[in-house]
Amino acid sequence: MSKTFLRRLIAVVSLLGMPMMATAFETTATAAYVYDQSTGTVLLSKNAQEPLPPASMSKLMTIYMAFEAVTSGRLNVDEELSVSSHAASFGGSSMFLDTTDRVRVEDLLRGAIIQSGNDATVVLAEALSPDGTEAGFARLMTERAAQLGMRNSNFVNASGWPAIGHRMSMEDLGILTDRLISDFPTFYPLFAEEEFAFDGRVPSNTRNRNPVLSMGLGADGLKTGHTQEAGYGFVGSAKQGDRRIIWVITGLDSAEARREESIRIVNWAFRQFAEQEVATAGTQIATADVWMGAAPSVGLTVAEDLTLLVPALNQGNITADVVYTGPIEAPIAAGQHLGELVITFDELPEKRIPLVADADVARGGFGTRLRTAALVLWQKFGPVPGDAASEGA
Known part of the structure; x- marks a missing residue:
């Protein structure tokens, strides 16, 4: 029925x-996702569900799980972690840790966020891994991502180092960013810190790589990424007034293109849309x-x-x-x-x-049930014989 x-x-x-239409945004990124967190509105989705190499942007998953561990008490921000030979072996962006170091969790978090340290990320991963290995933690990352609703992510490592099968979609990175901001308001300000000079040993790698952090756009996070395979990418967030947007882009051909595209997206998202009760x-x-x-x-x-x-x-x-x-x-x-x-x-x-x-x-009483039953009979069999109304009386 x-x-x-x-x-x-x-x-x-x-x-x-009020008027209702915004100019469509054409992005030069290979894939992009723009989300208004305040109203839960997707403003742009271009190849956003396609699993792609995320480069260092996938560090955000390791960072999220480290924040969870600190919140639950499995890690303490003042706890010192040892550095394995595997963690110390990474090139690329780094804190330049070695196996003689014991590093505070808080410093490792800053090293992963601000310096994009591959070594810092792996130290955190090995500490939280069920079997003490980065590979074991990567499997845990994939499971946790699925629980968070990230349907197109598969992790092979903790840092985003190029590897076959290590993939995330831009939509998944947007979902993860939404959760980082919402779930960890105490830790989120780490992403807006402009400099971290860990014991002075890496003077060339102390500045936050966020290309729009100090441009007056309200930007306060999150993470850049770059490999030859992935191109230049960025997961960003900015807040103006009561509105916050999240954007994820990848496949740009230079750091300058990444910066310019981020500026365009922020201006478009805040100027072309408005909240309405x-x-x-x-x-x-x-x-x-x-x-x-x-x-x-x-x-x-x-x-x-x-x-x-x-x-x-x-x-x-x-x-x-x-x-x-x-x-x-x-x-x-x-x-x-x-x-x-x-x-x-x-x-x-x-x-x-x-x-x-x-x-x-x-629920209606007897009269209601009687009228309902009569209505069902009428609809099923037509007028009841002898009904005066059906005879035109």
Whole structure:
């Protein structure tokens, strides 16, 4: 008996009351992902689900798991870790650790974040690995990534050193960045530190590689990456006012192109979109038919105040649909999830917002059940013989 109902809502659309279309952004990156964290809106997705070599951007996964370990007490920021010959053997970006060193966890975290130290990352990985090896930790990274909803990531090592099968999608890096910012607000400021001179031994590698960190754009993280295979990439985040955006790019042909593309993305994301309050919790947006209830319908509302990110320029198209499967059988409790508000913009992915009942609806009494039974018979068999109404009386 239940059917899926779709109702177009002109009233909800008119609440927006502003122009609706932004100019499409054309990026020179091979793959890109731009996400407005404040409203949960994907602003740009180009080859974003394709698994690609992430270079040092995959260090963010090791860093995330190290933050988890410190938070849970498995590691202590003042704890000193030894450096294996394997960790000390890495070239590329480095803290220049050797096997005689014992290094504080906090220094290793700064070394991985600011200096992009391959050796620092591997020391952390080996300390947290179930078998004490980097390979064992990489397997754990892959498992943890899947738990976080990262569907296109596979790790072979902890640092992003080029390896067959070591892959992440730009969307996955965006998901990971969202979690780093949300889950670890105490540690996240480490990404905005501009310099880390670990005991003065690497004067040429003390500056944060973030290309837009000090440009007045609100940028405060996160991680660059570069290998010959991957090209130049960057995972960035910036906050202006109450809005925060996350962007991930890869496949650029130079560090300068990476910097310029990041500036373009930040300017576009903040200037071409604006937040708009659409509905407050408890405000009835639509109604749904009720089956066997003390009332024939129930109001649908959003559970929380609804703010959407909308394009700020030009006039475009927007539709808002209420979708639910009904009629909905009573009893119904206020706050019960009953359907979705599906909003579709030009140039943006559709947005699906849960809708809940705005009031209780009790199950109907004997009279309600009798009328419902009569209605079912009418719909199934037609007019009952002798019914005066059916005879035109």
